[in-house]
Amino acid sequence: MKKILIVDDEQDIVESLKFVLEAADFTCYCAYNGEDGLRLAKEIIPDLIILDVMMPKINGYKISRLLKYDAKYKNIPILMVTARSQEEDKIIGEETGADEYITKPFELDEVVKKVEKYLK
Amino acid sequence: MNTCKSDKIINMIKILVISDRKDKCEYFSTIFNKNTYELSCMSDENLIYDLISGDTPDVIIIDAQINSLKNINKKIKSIANNSIIIFLVPSSNIDKELIKYANAFLTDDMSDDFVISTVNVNLRMKNSLEMLSNSNKDLADSLYRLNALYSTSSQFSGTLDKAKLIQYMIEGMDRALSFSLTCTLSLCTAEEPVLILNSLYELSDELIEALKLRTVLNYNSLFEREEAPIQINTDTLKVIKQIKYPASRFTFNLFRFDNMFARISLGDNLFGCVEIFKEAPFSPDDATCFQTIAQQVSLPLKSAILYQEIIEANTKLAKLERLKSEFISIVSHELRTPLTSIKNSLDILMSGRCGEITESSEKFLSMAMRNVQRLSGIINDLLDLSKIEAGKMDFNFAPTNINTVIDYVKTALSEVAKSKGLSIITEQDNSLPDITADAQRLEQVLTNLVSNAIKFTPENKTITISSNLVNSKDIHINEYFKDSIKLAPGDYILVCVKDEGIGIAPKDLLHAFDKFAQIENSLSRKAGGTGLGLPIAKQLLEAHHGAIWCDSELNKGSKFCFVIPAVRVEQLV
Numbered sequence: 001m002k003k004i005l006i007v008d009d010e011q012d013i014v015e016s017l018k019f020v021l022e023a024a025d026f027t028c029y030c031a032y033n034g035e036d037g038l039r040l041a042k043e044i045i046p047d048l049i050i051l052d053v054m055m056p057k058i059n060g061y062k063i064s065r066l067l068k069y070d071a072k073y074k075n076i077p078i079l080m081v082t083a084r085s086q087e088e089d090k091i092i093g094e095e096t097g098a099d100e101y102i103t104k105p106f107e108l109d110e111v112v113k114k115v116e117k118y119l120k
Numbered sequence: 121m122n123t124c125k126s127d128k129i130i131n132m133i134k135i136l137v138i139s140d141r142k143d144k145c146e147y148f149s150t151i152f153n154k155n156t157y158e159l160s161c162m163s164d165e166n167l168i169y170d171l172i173s174g175d176t177p178d179v180i181i182i183d184a185q186i187n188s189l190k191n192i193n194k195k196i197k198s199i200a201n202n203s204i205i206i207f208l209v210p211s212s213n214i215d216k217e218l219i220k221y222a223n224a225f226l227t228d229d230m231s232d233d234f235v236i237s238t239v240n241v242n243l244r245m246k247n248s249l250e251m252l253s254n255s256n257k258d259l260a261d262s263l264y265r266l267n268a269l270y271s272t273s274s275q276f277s278g279t280l281d282k283a284k285l286i287q288y289m290i291e292g293m294d295r296a297l298s299f300s301l302t303c304t305l306s307l308c309t310a311e312e313p314v315l316i317l318n319s320l321y322e323l324s325d326e327l328i329e330a331l332k333l334r335t336v337l338n339y340n341s342l343f344e345r346e347e348a349p350i351q352i353n354t355d356t357l358k359v360i361k362q363i364k365y366p367a368s369r370f371t372f373n374l375f376r377f378d379n380m381f382a383r384i385s386l387g388d389n390l391f392g393c394v395e396i397f398k399e400a401p402f403s404p405d406d407a408t409c410f411q412t413i414a415q416q417v418s419l420p421l422k423s424a425i426l427y428q429e430i431i432e433a434n435t436k437l438a439k440l441e442r443l444k445s446e447f448i449s450i451v452s453h454e455l456r457t458p459l460t461s462i463k464n465s466l467d468i469l470m471s472g473r474c475g476e477i478t479e480s481s482e483k484f485l486s487m488a489m490r491n492v493q494r495l496s497g498i499i500n501d502l503l504d505l506s507k508i509e510a511g512k513m514d515f516n517f518a519p520t521n522i523n524t525v526i527d528y529v530k531t532a533l534s535e536v537a538k539s540k541g542l543s544i545i546t547e548q549d550n551s552l553p554d555i556t557a558d559a560q561r562l563e564q565v566l567t568n569l570v571s572n573a574i575k576f577t578p579e580n581k582t583i584t585i586s587s588n589l590v591n592s593k594d595i596h597i598n599e600y601f602k603d604s605i606k607l608a609p610g611d612y613i614l615v616c617v618k619d620e621g622i623g624i625a626p627k628d629l630l631h632a633f634d635k636f637a638q639i640e641n642s643l644s645r646k647a648g649g650t651g652l653g654l655p656i657a658k659q660l661l662e663a664h665h666g667a668i669w670c671d672s673e674l675n676k677g678s679k680f681c682f683v684i685p686a687v688r689v690e691q692l693v
Contacts, residue, residue, distance in 0.1 A: 104460040
């Protein structure tokens with residue numbers, strides 16, 4: 001079974017994503033802050049990461065860059081979740097290395113479809 | 121006492137006769153009336169010099185036939201250069217040397233009348249010359265003052281800096297009045313009153329304290345019985361010293377000086393006051409000049425203060441604008457996250473993965489879902505609007521055919537229209553030129569207009585989208601909008617969306633493009649929507665140098681029209 005890491009400081013969002021992805025036969029690992037997310041990513045080496053941009057301590061953009069510059073992890077697809085704030089808009093303007101962006105509020109089915117596209 | 125004495129002397133004409141001939145002395149004293157002329161006669165050289173330098177005569181008659189006095193001419197001339205010098209010469213010949221010093225000549229055999237009139241003619245000439253030279257001096261003086269005033273005025277108009285204006289005023293007064301000491305109380309620097317002491321010499325601490333106290337008293341005296349609007353005291357007064365010759369000190373009593381005082385004000389606006397001191401008395405002209413400069417500085421000072429206020433207001437506005445967009449950004453972010461959780465939960469519930477859904481629970485789940493979508497629509501619209509208003513909206517201008525946009529919107533919305541039993545028809549001019557526009561934004565505008573039409577039109581009716589090429593002079597904008605829309609002359613693409621819906625009352629028509637206008641209207645609120653669609657459409661069209669307006673009749677239908685300049689693509693290149 002493919003492993004998916006969900007990193008978001010909003011537990012409710014992690015919960016709902018976990019629910020639909022497990023229903024679609026993926027194994028989900030969850031982290032509720034950037035630091036745990038990065039550690040978990042290196043520990044379990046997931047097949048795909050769903051990453052929130054705005055998080056305390058380490059934001060999604062930094063995690064994405066750290067992973068994408070590391071040969072060991074650079075092939076892991078990253079779906080970046082954004083709330084389209086001005087600050088995020090600026091960051092997205094730069095090179096984040098993310099493979100895809102999902103804007104809040106998103107359709108759960110669409111997220112599942114995108115995940116399946118990368119993990120086929 | 122002094123004046124009385126000088127009056128008497130001025131009235132008497134002083135004549136000095138230098139001769140050792142007693143008969144001559146007597147002769148002159150008989151012919152010159154004692155009431156008008158004060159005659160002295162002497163021949164002692166030393167006494168003559170004493171008399172001339174002490175009490176200079178108006179007329180000096182020198183007997184040229186006295187051999188012993190021959191060499192005194194030059195010296196007399198140099199001491200009494202304002203006196204009329206007349207030589208008494210023999211009738212036969214004139215010593216050429218004497219012409220250098222003489223104003224006139226008399227001979228022994230001249231008649232009395234001749235002698236008197238020679239003296240009087242010369243006196244009149246001397247008076248005229250004196251008057252001329254006095255007016256010349258006055259003229260030069262006025263010219264100097266005028267120049268000082270002029271250059272000060274030009275300096276005033278050249279700056280909007282309050283401190284500089286005060287400085288220019290002091291310099292201007294210095295040039296025009298040449299005084300020793302100025303005290304300028306400047307209230308222009310708001311809460312901190314500043315006393316500028318401009319002085320030729322260094323001021324002792326005691327004198328500065330005295331000047332501070334004097335300034336506070338002066339300031340308070342400007343408000344008769346009333347309380348001064350700004351309370352100043354010697355402790356809070358900030359003193360700026362400007363000393364010309366710091367090596368020397370003022371040690372005298374200030375009250376022995378002449379002084380002048382002026383308020384610096386415009387109408388009821390008091391900016392400060394200025395007092396100047398001088399060892400010698402000030403003349404009435406000095407006073408006029410002083411008041412003029414004090415008045416002249418007032419208007420530029422007022423401008424400077426207003427300018428300062430505008431700058432401050434602008435900074436505040438810019439800060440508010442920044443806060444507003446930050447606020448919207450934060451709010452929209454903070455709203456999106458919980459909204460996502462609600463939406464996700466509803467999605468999962470509706471998918472039936474958590475158990476079977478009854479008919480009534482589906483009704484309420486979709487109600488919740490609809491409102492989540494509405495809320496997220498509002499957030500998107502708010503973000504769009506704040507971006508446009510902040511000028512941060514990026515437009516992708518490219519050659520665009522409006523008919524392509526119309527076809528796209530018609531196709532996208534025909535399903536929704538059909539579900540409400542409505543039909544959308546188009547009346548397109550197929551020869552329309554391409555225009556330079558952001559096709560996606562025009563789709564947004566048109567989608568909004570057609571969605572509104574669908575919302576507000578009852579079943580079995582028709583919505584018509586039309587497109588035309590028109591000249592600005594053939595565009596008829598109704599009375600509600602014609603004042604706010606100014607179109608440059610030229611060709612425009614006109615697009616209209618006509619419905620057969622509930623229409624808009626005339627009083628609401630003007631506010632149709634205001635933010636959240638729909639919220640005022642409970643009837644249309646049922647139809648859903650954010651209330652931001654039309655203001656966004658208006659802003660998007662204005663970014664295209666276009667305009668939007670609406671014709672409507674209550675219960676008959678509305679027609680929303682917009683125009684975009686038909687500038688051909690090749691014309692822009």
